Amino acid sequence: MKEESTMTRCTHEESPYQLLHGQPHIYEEVLGFKFRISADAFFQVNRAAAEVLYSTVRQLCVPNPEEGGGRTEVGGTLLDVCCGTGAIGITISPRVDRIIGIELIEQAVEDARHNAALNNVLNCEFVPGKAEVVLPGLMSKLSSAGGGLVSAVVNPARAGLHHRVVRALRNQSAIRRLVYVSCKPDGEAMRNFRELCCAPDPQKKLTGEAFSPTLAVPVDMFPHTPHCEVVLLFER
Numbered sequence: 371m372k373e374e375s376t377m378t379r380c381t382h383e384e385s386p387y388q389l390l391h392g393q394p395h396i397y398e399e400v401l402g403f404k405f406r407i408s409a410d411a412f413f414q415v416n417r418a419a420a421e422v423l424y425s426t427v428r429q430l431c432v433p434n435p436e437e438g439g440g441r442t443e444v445g446g447t448l449l450d451v452c453c454g455t456g457a458i459g460i461t462i463s464p465r466v467d468r469i470i471g472i473e474l475i476e477q478a479v480e481d482a483r484h485n486a487a488l489n490n491v492l493n494c495e496f497v498p499g500k501a502e503v504v505l506p507g508l509m510s511k512l513s514s515a516g517g518g519l520v521s522a523v524v525n526p527a528r529a530g531l532h533h534r535v536v537r538a539l540r541n542q543s544a545i546r547r548l549v550y551v552s553c554k555p556d557g558e559a560m561r562n563f564r565e566l567c568c569a570p571d572p573q574k575k576l577t578g579e580a581f582s583p584t585l586a587v588p589v590d591m592f593p594h595t596p597h598c599e600v601v602l603l604f605e606r
Contacts, residue, residue, distance in 0.1 A: 395481075400424060401461050403489045411478035412454045419591045423551070423599060424461050426587050430549045430603045431521045432465040446520030447512070449545070451501050451535065456482030458523055458551075460491050466520055469494040470508065472501050502532035509542045525551040530558035533574075536565045541578040548581060548604040553591075555600045566604055581606045 387409045395406045398413060400420055407413045414420035431448060445467050450459040453471030455478050463469050463486075471494065473479050479498040486494040497504055522545050524531060530552075539545060548566070552559040565574070566581045581604035591599045 400457060403457075403460055403485075405455055405457055405460075405485050406481050406488065407455055408477040408481050410475055411481050412475070413457070414591065416591050416593075419589060419599075420457075423589045423591065423601065424458060426589060426601050427458055427523060427549055427551060428462045428465070430585065430587075430601060431462055431523055431547065434465070448520060449508075449522040451505065451522065451524040451531070451539075452526045453482060453496065454478050454525070456485045456494065456496060458525060459494055460485055460489055462523075463491045463493055467493060471496040472504050472508070473498060474500055500532075502534040505535050505538045509538050512542070512544070521545070521547040521549065523549040523551070526559070528554045528557060530562045533565065536562050537575055540566055540576050540581070543578060546606055550602045550604065552600050552602065553597070555602070563602070579606050
């Protein structure tokens with residue numbers, strides 16, 4: 371695969387990849403689901419650890435007593451923010467009525483839709499665009515339609531979530547359980563954690579009930595390095 375650009379970074383749409391040899395996609399299998407991955411899409415490179423990560427996220431989003439969760443919460447909607455190729459939502463899909471994924475990278479959205487069809491998952495919808503643009507309007511539609519969200523999961527890049535995304539999640543009262551996957555919890559993500567958990571702040575338009583951090587699970591995605599992925603559960 372080759373991409374030519376005068377910029378240090380650009381999208382596939384700005385400068386399309388050219389296939390020089392081999393297949394246009396790679397495939398991975400995680401937790402019994404198969405995933406297509408395009409050149410521009412993100413996917414965890416440590417497959418064994420990815421299975422631990424995704425099973426942890428699944429159990430925290432929708433607990434199953436058979437896995438030690440204490441209670442079953444099946445049904446409703448899971449909001450998957452920064453969903454990438456759809457791996458988290460698709461692996462959780464059997465436990466909920468509906469998955470709504472939001473992703474910036476167009477190739478990843480195409481992969482996510484392909485992966486849902488590939489795995490015969492019919493309850494997933496993937497929306498392209500910036501989360502800070504898509505999510506507030508989506509929250510309004512969900513509120514007017516009724517029927518509470520079971521949970522939300524966010525898996526942002528190192529820069530963390532845009533403040534408008536945090537605001538939309540915080541102010542949606544139907545979200546009682548939020549799972550945050552962070553590859554750099556001591557960085558910008560800490561700002562997100564504070565805004566999710568602080569007292570209501572009208573100046574920042576944080577009017578919803580505060581979340582409380584109830585569990586943190588480290589997953590060593592990068593052995594022999596000081597880096598560690600952390601899955602945090604926030605509840606209210």
